[in-house]
Amino acid sequence: MTGQSGGLNRAQVAVLYLVLTSAIASGIAIYSSASTITALLKTATTGLFLPILLSLIVAFLLDPAVQYFEKKKLNRTLSIFIVYLIIGLLMALLLVLIGPPNWKAMAQALKADFPRYIGHAIDYLNGVLAGLHQHFPIIKNYDLAGQLRSASQSFVGLILVETPKSALRLGSLMLLVPLFSFFFLRDSRSIMRGLISLSPNRYFEMTLDIYARVSWQLAHFIRGRILEALIVGLVVYAGLSLTDIRYTPILAMIAGATNLVPYIGPIIGMIPGLVIALVDLGVGGQFWWIFCVYLLIAQIVVDNFILIPILISRVSNLHPLWVILAIIMGGKLYGVLGMIIGVPIASILNIIIIEIRRYRRSLNPYNRLFSTRGRIL
Amino acid sequence: MNPLWQNIFRSRGYENTLAYFLSTVPAFSKLDKRDLAVLEHLVHVRNYTADEVVFSEGDIGSGMYIIRSGQVRIYTQDDLEQTTDKAVLETGDFFGETALTASRPRCASAKATESTVLVGLFRSDVEEAIRRHPLEMAKIMFGLNRVISDRLLQCSLQLDKLMKLYGTEQQ
Incomplete structure (x- = not known):
């Protein structure tokens, strides 16, 4: 002082x-x-998110097959190689049977047809708008058609520019995903054991239990979702190939992929098919059949009544509000891809939280005396 | 030779491996090397300091522990915080096996009395291993079953003895 x-x-x-x-x-x-370090990290890890995510999914999908071979007293590395070999052979067989896809012709046809479909859709929309304008004159004559047209043109341009780029990315994915998933399949157990063994003695058993439950739920959720998308895609393919509609494989793929997003996905997956049907086939029996295939057969009968009760457990059901939030946030982060994977990631977080809560509830010693609804057992 | 320099360049013998230790545990004494290799990759080795609690009465258990080295005290605690010793276990003993097959609350507490190395065998690992190595796991679980059945037999014999004693006392 x-x-x-x-x-x-x-x-x-x-x-x-x-x-x-x-x-x-x-x-x-x-x-x-x-900030430079985080920027460095960011640039270092860009483009790794997708391959790692995909290879995790592939690892989850292939794990049962690997376990099957392990049961026959083969070691794990060899089992993984055998599974890879079988998949490679299947792909080669598919290529031989169907022939390599004619990408060039397909792209050119799409390039020619896409503006036509968009144009028809715009005309239809214009009609609807004119009708609306007649009934509700308050609505300004908004130039929706022009906007849509310019948007579609820029979209086509984007596709043309992005195709070589995405082909390059696809090539790196084809290389990275099998490599990553090989290591995930072989070493995930020891990696996770190492991580779990870091937990202090007092919480070790709890960590182990929660991890086991979460990984079980996750495996079932991921396998269920992928299988569901695959079956829905196949059903749409089968249904559409009964009609004269073109681009059936692409439409089936779109329907399957968008089926990964609950509530909103199937509706969006329907739109391209319906537009093409409307333009090429007109409103008639075939159009309504396609509509039925998408909505009634694929979505309601196959998906809601057969697949979801069998494949997807109720645990992983997300509240619709969370689904919409996940789609918006995923779209902001990673575009269309983010929209598709946003909901599964949200469901994964949901599963983790639910399992931790369930474990904590089972810690309560009085829990055994009551049912989940509070009734005395 | 100076004891300071002994053993440094000698490779770790089989006697020092986890697999050998497991084969000395009575429950796993009849396993062959292949089964032991499976078991070795299944268990977790945990280190405890002196007076560290392994688990407390009422915890949700998820597996059993085998003592590799050190000493563990098993005790119960009543409402007045009075502890009653149930057993003091040494190297090669195991405890907590009731929680292995189903998640039951622990019926006693366990505490390491000195610095102790425990080998833990847990339910979730066992469940996973049953899917991957069913044959080996059957043998491992059979060995455990044998020891637990022996304990049950001992228990019922003692109970018989006590019943007889109680009967003669009553007369």
């Missing part, structure tokens, strides 16, 4: 000044280096 209370002498002011400046300078330095 100096003599004057409240005031500081010159030396103290100098020290304070130095300390403050150095603090601010080091703060700025830390902040900038931290």
Whole structure:
């Protein structure tokens, strides 16, 4: 303390000044280096998210097959190689049987047809808008058609530009995904054991139990979802190939992929098929059959009544609000891909939270005396 | 030779491996090397300091422990916080096996009395291993079953003895 209370002498002011400046300078330095480090990390990890996610999914899908071979007293690495070999052979067989897909012709046909479909859709929309305008004159004559047209043109341009790029990415995916999933399949157990063994003794058993439950639920959820999408795609393919509609394989793939997104996905997956049917076949028996295939057979009968009760457990059901939020947030982060994988990721988080809560509930010693609805057992 | 320099360059013998230790446990004494290899990758080795609680009475258990080295005290606690020692277990003994087959609350507490190494065998790992190595797991579980059945037999014999004693006392 100096003599004057409240005031500081010159030396103290100098020290304070130095300390403050150095603090601010080091703060700025830390902040900038931290942001450069995060930026570096970000650039280093861009494009890794998708391959890792895909290879995790592939690993989850292939695990039962690998286990099947392991049961025959083969070691795990060999079993994985055998599974890979079988899949490779199946793909080769498929290529030989069907022949390599004629990408060029398909792309050219799509390039020619796409504007036509969009044009028809726009005409139809214009008709609807004109009708609306007649009935509700309050609505401004909004130039929806023009906007749609320019949007579709830019979309086609985007496809043309992005195709070589995405082909490159597809190539790297084809290389990375099998590699990553090989290591995930072989070493995930030891990696997870290592991580779990880090937990302190007191919480070790709990961690192990929760991990086992979460991984079981996750495996079932992922396998169920993929299988569901596959079957819905096949059903749509079978249903559409009964009609004269073109691009059946692409439409079936779209229907299967969008089926991964609950509630909204199937509706969006329907639109391209319906537009093509409307333009090429017109409103008639075939159009209504296609509509039935999409909505009644694929969605209601096959998906809701057969697949979901069998494949997907009730645990992983998300509230519709969360589904919509996940779709919006996924779309903001990763575009269309984010919309598709946003909901599964939200469901995975949901499963983790539910399993932790369930475990905590089972920790309650009085829990055994009551049912889940509070009735005495 | 100076004892400081002994054993440094000698490779770890089979006697020091986890698999050898497991084969000395009575429950797993009849397993061959292949089964032991499966078991070795199934268990978790955990280190406890002196006076560290392994689990407390009423916890949800998820598996059993085998003592590799050290000592573990098994005790119960009543409402007045009075502890009653049930057993003091040494190297090669196992405890907590009731929680292996179903998640039951622990019926006693366990505490390490000195620094102890435990080998844990847990239900979730066993369930997974049954899917992957059914034959080996059948042998492992059979060995455990043998020891537990022996204990049950001992228990019922003792109970008989007590019943007889009680009967003569009543007369």
